[in-house]
Amino acid sequence: MSAAIETQDLVRTFRVRRSKQSPSGAPVVALDGVTLEVQRGEIFGLLGPNGAGKTTLIKILVTLLLPTAGRAVVEGFDVRTQAQQVRERISMVSGGEHSGYGLLTVREQLWMFSQFYGIPTGEALSRIDRLLQVVGLFEERHRKVQQLSTGMRQKMNLVRGLVSDPRVLFFDEPTVGLDVGAARDIRAYIRTWIADRSDRTILLTTHYMSEAEELCDRVAIIHKGKIIACDSPAQLKRAASGGAYFVLNTERLDGADFLRRIPGVSRVDSAERDGHTELRLQLAEDGAIAGVVTALTQQGRRILQLQKVEPTLEDAFVTLVGQRLEEADQEAGGA
Amino acid sequence: MVARAVRTARVGFWVGWQVQSNWTDPFLFFVYSVARPLGGTLILVFMFFVVAGGRHGPMLDFFVVGAALWPTVVWAMQGLAWGLLEDREHFKTIAYIYTAPIPFWAYLVGRGLASAVVAMPATLLTLIAGIALLRVPIILPLDHIPYLVAAFGLGVVGLLAIGMTTVGLLFLISGEAWRLPEAMGQALYLLCGAVFPITVLPGWLEPAARLLPVTYWLEAMRRVFLPADAVRSFPGMGDGPLLGTLLLVTAIWAAIAALAYAAGLTRARQKGILDFSTGY
């Protein structure tokens, strides 16, 4: 096995005008010493909240941005000095992309992009038709791009990324803003594509735990420009399982703070669900659940359901970052 | 209703001012208020000198006043039309603005007015350059001022009406059409005798000139600024009848504008393209 993507101490800073992120006008550090190795044949995920530096990393790898320091190599070529060779081997699809020209039909638009990769027309069109069939867009091939729904549009973008038959594919939040069905289709196709091609590589950024968990062979958790963990989803979860996890349904609670003070309770997340409260508890060990049950009973709240659960990637994230993903997003200023 | 329209127009004016006023940016001021208008005027001046060989003459005065006022024509229309295009394609806010309970047309009128005001320095600069460098006999007797105000006001209304008619079209065509307002300006340049008396137009074009408010507006402004023996587009028409005709033609155009706007909007909504954005 050899690495398809390698980065070493990658740093990228942006000079900015005074802003919320940088009240002093000091440079924003988007990547702060990122070292990664993605193997050929892998689907590698970059998971992190808004502003973590995911897009910045992808842009460096696809030669749209130069690193401030450090080195990045894609398929053996340096993104800084061998951009041309890198470009011949990659493509990128981003979420919420509005590329192309609304007046063209789906097929025309895809043909146009294929021409920038030097694919002869006949070959390009047969590839496009085949791919459109696979993603379920064949019926729409003669529709104008401006008439597509967001989901269809993203499927078309996916085909655009695939039509040049790249060695390495970059997806930047490919399912952002899509409905569940469209997102599932896209994920399913990403998986089949790589399953048939063991020498290809996918690097995907996401914001969705389930997406990372479902798709990725390995996941790097990135936060504030730093990689804070990098492993398979299973290993990450295991690493996080310092303790026991329970889901507990109870009658509506006004606040969960009193639970956090109970010895042995490391973390409580509460959510309202049709009139009752669902608590997700991280405990130091199984026994601590007794204290929680007692405290709830003292408050006069009935326990509707109690279940011991396996830690999720979200739990791993919380353990590593000290915050849930949404909280980190909010800190970064929301979407 | 009226109060709401006025309030909306004020919002539009404010937005237009923010977007277009360039007095604080020296580069933009230079481009739009100095270089382009003076460039346009100097083209005419050199055309004049190439033919007349350095002598002065009444046609030169005619050019200078027409060219000086021209930025107002283009900008008033452009401000309005770009109000639509920018909100649709650039800021992507048209859906919100349109669905907000405000008369969208009043918002656009506000933007057009802001734009017309932004064009004023160009007009003043050109007139001053004409007086100082080309010795154009521009005068403004105090008793001409009421006439000036009336004619200028009507002219701006006429321009906004033409601009609003353009908006009716723009509802239906793509973002590539951002050049449309300027193109309308270019066509008007010919049709309303901006830089030559319409008497030199061939017989079949002259009626077109007579249907446009801008023709009468420019003539009225020339009568305000230039001495009585200057070249005229309507030599036989007195000052009073000229103003009356301007009023009449402006009213007709206001009606056309209302129709075009309503028709364009309805059609765009039927086709579902109110908030589209395309290019090629």
Add this chain to the structure above:
Amino acid sequence: MRLQRAWYAIRGRAYPRTVGAAREPSWIFYDLALPILGVFAFVFVYRALDAPAQFTSYVIMGGATIAFWMNVMWNMAAQFYWEKHQGNLELYMMAPCGLVPILLGMAWGGMLATTVRAAVVVAVGILLFKAPLAVSSWPLFVLIFTLGLIALYGLGMFFSSLFLLWGREAWHMVSLLQEPVYLVSGFYFPVRALGLWVGMAASIIPITLALDGLRQVMFPSFHPGLLPVRWEVLGLAALAVLFVVLALRMLRFMERLARQEGRLSFRW
């Protein structure tokens, strides 16, 4: 191989322009009919001044040239502004064909509309306004025209590179290059009228020499040329080489700078 890819890319990028022109024929109105009316305003200016008929031809030539100028400046150079906005610029930049074929494709695709516009101006000028057009030497005419066109497109590519880094600012810059350029390049009158030295300075814009050269070829005894035709041809050839070379280097340089500064995508 690389040439073939470049050719495919040119064709690819030209395609949306050509089908766009067919699918949205409204350009005939705002890019053809209305602006042409504006050109003819200058014919009437000369009529009002009782100028000789050759002046009508000056206007016609200037009007046809504007079509090319607009294609180069707006449909090619400034187009990157819009592409950046839409997110296409990144995809173009990432594609192995490079930016030059894409720029050429834009220009080529816009050529249909441009040629139509120029042809209509000339046809209306000859038929309706009886503009005298006589060419004393066709080979020379074609040579000047071709050199002028190459230099002009080189200049356009040079400007397009500015849009890699700047957005709105470069847009205003292109906007500036209208009336002032029509003035100093003598679109509507012999550039000599501006004086020898102003004319020489204005010759950095290739249209100046091209128009003056063409006019000398057409009206050898009537037109007050800026320089002897031979010199103008040489000058144009030099400009053509200069701008093409400069544009290629500038594109490379600006691409690097834009990658360094993170300015290839549009940030709200």
